[in-house]
Amino acid sequence: MDVRSQISMVFHLDKCIGCHTCSIACKNIWTDRKGAEYMWWNNVETKPGTGYPGKWEDQDIYKGGWEKDGDSIKLKGAGKPKSLTNIFHNPHMPVIDDYYEPFTYKYLDLIESAAGDVQPTARPISMITGEPMDIKMGPNWDDDLSGSPDYARNDPNLKKLSPAEQEAMFEMERMAFFYLPRICNHCLNPACVAACPSGAIYKRGEDGVVLINQDVCRGWRMCVTACPYKKTYYNWSTGKSEKCILCYPRIETGQAPACMHSCVGRIRYLGVMLYDADQIEAVASADEVDVVRRQMEMILDPFDPDVIAAAKANGVADSTIDSAQKSPTYKFVKEWNLALPLHPEFRTLPMLFYVPPLLPVMASVTDVDHTEQSRKINPVGKHWPDSWLYDTTTEELFGTIDDSRFPLEYMASLFSAGDTTAVADRIKKLMAVRLHRRQETVGDVKENTVAEALADTHLTPEVADAIYYLTSLATFDDRFVIPAAHREQAIEMIEFTGDTKGATGFGFMAGSAQRGA
Amino acid sequence: MNALNVFLFVAFPYVAVVVFVVGVTYRYRKKGFTVTSLSSQFLEGKQLFWGTIPFHFGILVVFFGHLVAFMFPRATLAWNSVPIRLIILEVTAFIFGVLLLIGLVGLLIRRLSHGRIRAVTTKTDIAIELLLLAQVVLGCWIAVGYRWGSSWFAADLTPYLWSLGTFTPETAAVYALPWPIKLHIVGAFAILLLVPFTRLVHFIVAPFHYVVRPYQQVIWNWNRRSIRDPGTPWTEVRPKSS
Numbered sequence: 001m002d003v004r005s006q007i008s009m010v011f012h013l014d015k016c017i018g019c020h021t022c023s024i025a026c027k028n029i030w031t032d033r034k035g036a037e038y039m040w041w042n043n044v045e046t047k048p049g050t051g052y053p054g055k056w057e058d059q060d061i062y063k064g065g066w067e068k069d070g071d072s073i074k075l076k077g078a079g080k081p082k083s084l085t086n087i088f089h090n091p092h093m094p095v096i097d098d099y100y101e102p103f104t105y106k107y108l109d110l111i112e113s114a115a116g117d118v119q120p121t122a123r124p125i126s127m128i129t130g131e132p133m134d135i136k137m138g139p140n141w142d143d144d145l146s147g148s149p150d151y152a153r154n155d156p157n158l159k160k161l162s163p164a165e166q167e168a169m170f171e172m173e174r175m176a177f178f179y180l181p182r183i184c185n186h187c188l189n190p191a192c193v194a195a196c197p198s199g200a201i202y203k204r205g206e207d208g209v210v211l212i213n214q215d216v217c218r219g220w221r222m223c224v225t226a227c228p229y230k231k232t233y234y235n236w237s238t239g240k241s242e243k244c245i246l247c248y249p250r251i252e253t254g255q256a257p258a259c260m261h262s263c264v265g266r267i268r269y270l271g272v273m274l275y276d277a278d279q280i281e282a283v284a285s286a287d288e289v290d291v292v293r294r295q296m297e298m299i300l301d302p303f304d305p306d307v308i309a310a311a312k313a314n315g316v317a318d319s320t321i322d323s324a325q326k327s328p329t330y331k332f333v334k335e336w337n338l339a340l341p342l343h344p345e346f347r348t349l350p351m352l353f354y355v356p357p358l359l360p361v362m363a364s365v366t367d368v369d370h371t372e373q374s375r376k377i378n379p380v381g382k383h384w385p386d387s388w389l390y391d392t393t394t395e396e397l398f399g400t401i402d403d404s405r406f407p408l409e410y411m412a413s414l415f416s417a418g419d420t421t422a423v424a425d426r427i428k429k430l431m432a433v434r435l436h437r438r439q440e441t442v443g444d445v446k447e448n449t450v451a452e453a454l455a456d457t458h459l460t461p462e463v464a465d466a467i468y469y470l471t472s473l474a475t476f477d478d479r480f481v482i483p484a485a486h487r488e489q490a491i492e493m494i495e496f497t498g499d500t501k502g503a504t505g506f507g508f509m510a511g512s513a514q515r516g517a
Numbered sequence: 518m519n520a521l522n523v524f525l526f527v528a529f530p531y532v533a534v535v536v537f538v539v540g541v542t543y544r545y546r547k548k549g550f551t552v553t554s555l556s557s558q559f560l561e562g563k564q565l566f567w568g569t570i571p572f573h574f575g576i577l578v579v580f581f582g583h584l585v586a587f588m589f590p591r592a593t594l595a596w597n598s599v600p601i602r603l604i605i606l607e608v609t610a611f612i613f614g615v616l617l618l619i620g621l622v623g624l625l626i627r628r629l630s631h632g633r634i635r636a637v638t639t640k641t642d643i644a645i646e647l648l649l650l651a652q653v654v655l656g657c658w659i660a661v662g663y664r665w666g667s668s669w670f671a672a673d674l675t676p677y678l679w680s681l682g683t684f685t686p687e688t689a690a691v692y693a694l695p696w697p698i699k700l701h702i703v704g705a706f707a708i709l710l711l712v713p714f715t716r717l718v719h720f721i722v723a724p725f726h727y728v729v730r731p732y733q734q735v736i737w738n739w740n741r742r743s744i745r746d747p748g749t750p751w752t753e754v755r756p757k758s759s
Contacts, residue, residue: 079732080727080728083724083727084724084727084728087724088569088570088573088574089558089562089565089566089569089570090558093558093559093562094559095558095559095560095561095562096559096560096633128560128632128633128636129632129633129635129636130636131632189733190733193732193733193734194732194733196727197724197727198722198724198727199724199726199727199730199734201734202734202735202736203733203734203735203736204735204736204737204738205735205736205737205738206737206738214550215549215550216549217553218552218553218554218719218722218724219553219554219555219556219719220554220556220724221556221558221559224559234556234559236557236559236560236637237637238550238553239553239554239555239556240550240553280733487738
């Protein structure tokens, strides 16, 4: 057992309101630079939709991620033979038009135009060439465009649905969508690291953050192809690849990453998980249906004395083990089994997990009987006229799941490599928690109904309350349990700190200026 | 005239090699961020294919062809002693030379005709590309006009280059060469001289080590096993990060 610690994330999709505040926070800090304007290390997509870059999930086009090769796995579009033979021209590399051409407006024209009969306008100009351009795409061009023929209907996840199911999804009355915020998954089996011919990309041992060494990157661009999530980006100005750094300078100083800190819906959780690194290859090579389950098994119980001993032997700090025990992500992912990784079939073992959205599923019921519902709601309750408002009082507890506006196959295609039971289990739990809380706060649900729902999903009222607490009431410190970075020890291991006494910084920068120099 | 010859074929090569070695070492060690292929495929990928592929495969074959004649002159001459083998060698080299020329012209046209590519083009890019172009045109011209270069290179130029390497320059043979060949030699050293200052530096970092390294890389800031070991007090012996 090779215990390592990994900073992992959970995004609770039920809570995402699609405001893009996370994207803006990230952009302002990290990618507001020449060559990086088009990059959105954090972006929010509308599902169903094609996303950014367009149809990124379709690996027939982009050739990202790993694929099974006998008992092992190989990179689909990169790897040792392909990265070297395609080094002069990478046939599977997305170009800027797959993302969008970054633009700004000639705002100064509004102020500096000569007086005339017509209002001056601010024309859009390309941020690459500086020439006037017609804007054809943006980073969130398909925002809220569920049902549109250009976007929603080209969602690669629809491939697994029958034509009838697809049509049903896009009936005006049943139309639904949800938001999918995405950052780098900081995978356990990162394809970008494996594809980098220069060896510039690495996983940080202490916390598992995947980083690109900008001094070693030579712009061979294989990481852009290899990352199935398209979360490494090529900076066309510097000729280097860049990616989400999980705000490691913030994490090292105990602050939440900017996207998480700024999240309006408070959908984001960050915490440490301990895992067994010896299993990585076997789990990544497992059969497609087993990958999710085995990835969950690979995550270790931080309270298990054997795990703690192995972690300590491996140099995992006590403070990190303590963080792992308090980790909100461990609770969501492993303890409560509520979260799933995005597209596990890419076999990179992503460590960003999503609590699947309940609302589009629940709000799917179109045949709710008004009178029956009105009779059950107590007199002070508001009587909603919408026939498709989700009905927590259905007699058949989980009947609505199968008849949801979003077919379970669609969710399964996103979060569990097609395994609908994995998604259904989590959605049932979310519903059970809601029923339980409805009973606690409003009291219009029959007690035995709640008990049945909880029993069905193996939850106790206490656990349901804990889920409710972490979902709805959690404070900042509950949502972000950031392990101490212990950089002070890192420095002591690398150099004799007495050498740098009186110098500027800790020796990573140039020496201090001399008088007269 | 003799002073110019000495400058071009004795002094200049030494200057070029020294600048190349010092410049590349300095840039690699101190300015690692600037060492990149500066690929523009991200901005334009289709037309690039028809330039970069013939260019790179052309230049690889041509470069290694020159290198073989330089490293193994006897073997080269022995191979060329049978006419048919000489012709095969020369024709192959010429084909790759032309391929290189076509690729280079394609790349230049692309660089000048696309707005997006112009936006990432510097003056040194154009300068080095024109210099390469002149060098390739000269090379193709020499291959046609001063026939069986692979033989006379091995017989005349290899001793000259080796003599530079041993600091006993023997230049008589070079001085007697026709001017296009002289220009080609000077051009070669000029390109070598300019490598540290241009995008050509990326050939130094061709990632052959990728073949032998494991796919996944984990880097620890500190030695995770020993730092927590109470038996190893902190010492001045600095453990290498694992």
